[in-house]
Amino acid sequence: MECMETLLTRRSIRHYLDRPVEREKVERALEAAHWAPSGKNNQPWRFVVVQGREVREGLAQLTVSGRIIREAPVAIAVFMDKEVSYHREKDIQSIGACIENMLLAFHCQGLGAVWLGEILKNRRKVETMLKVPHTWEFMALVSAGYPARDGTSTRRPLEEVVVWFKNKG
Amino acid sequence: MECMETLLTRRSIRHYLDRPVEREKVERALEAAHWAPSGKNNQPWRFVVVQGREVREGLAQLTVSGRIIREAPVAIAVFMDKEVSYHREKDIQSIGACIENMLLAFHCQGLGAVWLGEILKNRRKVETMLKVPHTWEFMALVSAGYPARDGTSTRRPLEEVVVWFKNKG
Numbered sequence A, B: 001m002e003c004m005e006t007l008l009t010r011r012s013i014r015h016y017l018d019r020p021v022e023r024e025k026v027e028r029a030l031e032a033a034h035w036a037p038s039g040k041n042n043q044p045w046r047f048v049v050v051q052g053r054e055v056r057e058g059l060a061q062l063t064v065s066g067r068i069i070r071e072a073p074v075a076i077a078v079f080m081d082k083e084v085s086y087h088r089e090k091d092i093q094s095i096g097a098c099i100e101n102m103l104l105a106f107h108c109q110g111l112g113a114v115w116l117g118e119i120l121k122n123r124r125k126v127e128t129m130l131k132v133p134h135t136w137e138f139m140a141l142v143s144a145g146y147p148a149r150d151g152t153s154t155r156r157p158l159e160e161v162v163v164w165f166k167n168k169g
Helices: A003-009 A023-034 A055-060 A068-073 A088-108 A118-129 B004-011 B022-032 B053-060 B066-071 B089-109 B118-129
Strands: A045-051 A076-079 A112-116 A137-146 A162-164 B045-048 B074-081 B112-116 B135-143 B162-164
Touching: A003 A068, A003 A088, A003 B004, A003 B022, A003 B089, A023 A045, A023 A076, A023 A088, A023 B004, A045 A055, A055 A068, A055 A076, A055 A162, A068 A112, A068 A137, A088 A137, A088 B004, A088 B089, A088 B135, A118 A137, A137 B089, B004 B135, B022 B045, B022 B074, B022 B089, B022 B135, B045 B053, B045 B089, B053 B066, B053 B074, B053 B118, B066 B112, B066 B118, B066 B135, B066 B162, B089 B112, B089 B135, B118 B135
Parallel strands: A045 B162, A162 B045
Antiparallel strands: A045 A076, A076 A137, A112 A137, B045 B074, B074 B135, B112 B135
């Protein structure tokens, strides 16, 4: 896929085939996520890959998006390591950048993924369930698998979010 | 460029040629940014494109990264519109995702860009200087132009940031 096309055609995928995802494809998505930029290159992101049905079921019960987590063969929980954080707001932006790279990498490889945030209401329960170090703070969950349906979405007109500053000089 | 390559080869570019950037290329980068995902698809990002030397000089004086802002012909200030924000932390993550799409889109098009955060210490001054609505909160500045030098970076080994959860069932 051509690179600009990748950026413009990624959509959230919420329906998956009953087909396992190759470990190499998950690894490439994690590698892409890891190459996101971060302030002072502190790489504050941490990932827990969950494939087992039992643990996915545990996560599914913590959010209204449970159906998606059950259906997608892969769930990746994304954390911020507070131990390496230097500026909470900038680090959270970096976490967003790494998640976007991950979503794009799945899309590149013919997979579909979705960024789930509602589960954040159960942040502490996820941290306990996945037995992460006490400095890891849960930030988001990404579900991924082979898409069963296309995603659809819209954006407001670009002009509504862009200002071209009067460009003297 | 192939899409996985794009994700793995983007680097922060801090040195630029004295060559203007075509408006269409900036527009495509903004379009890619706008196609980032956001919670409830609230699209909280707003952008102010600054090309004039005079205004870039004003921004340059607000950060230790001034040399970059002076040298790059394009600066894009990224804001979050608090009026459409529904969850500050998730919205800030989305801002990070939109910035990553923008950086990747510049890279796709043979341009180089860098995400500048230090200027955030002068958040209010930037908001005043760029005359944004009072609900727009400054989040980051992206400088972009034709690269004069390659960027270099490193990442810690992937194994240090990834846990494969024991996958029973």
